[in-house]
Amino acid sequence: xxxxxxxxxxxxxxxxxxxxxxxxxxxxxxxxxxxxxxxxxxxxxxxxxxxxxxxxxxxxxxxxxxxxxxxxxxxxxxxxxxxxxxxxxxxxxxxxxxxxxx
Ligand code: AMP
Ligand code: ZN
Numbered sequence: 001x002x003x004x005x006x007x008x009x010x011x012x013x014x015x016x017x018x019x020x021x022x023x024x025x026x027x028x029x030x031x032x033x034x035x036x037x038x039x040x041x042x043x044x045x046x047x048x049x050x051x052x053x054x055x056x057x058x059x060x061x062x063x064x065x066x067x068x069x070x071x072x073x074x075x076x077x078x079x080x081x082x083x084x085x086x087x088x089x090x091x092x093x094x095x096x097x098x099x100x101x102x
Contacts, residue, residue, distance in 0.1 A: 024044060037102075039099040042094065046094055077099075079099040
């Protein structure tokens, strides 16, 4: 999707360190961390938000990825967050799950 920051990161049009990747999703460190560790888990497919998800197998796979990422990053305690819609604070209109750990 044009003009989507996360699609541009995936396509290497914007430099960013991808810390995890599988066939469904990838993860990066949040550029403006709101916790000691703040990671974003992002589906490779451009989906605007949770409101546009039809196949919830994607969400299952993203949480499986979260477990792997947490193991890789030595995260044992964390919160997850999905902002859905601009009025709820969603800034990037490409679905993502925040992992926040202090
Ligand atoms: P949300 O408010 O749920 O849409 O979250 C979007 C998140 O993306 C925010 O926490 C931003 O700090 C983060 N973000 C925006 N641009 C980048 C970027 N280039 N690299 C990493 N994180 C970013
Ligand atoms: Zn996108």
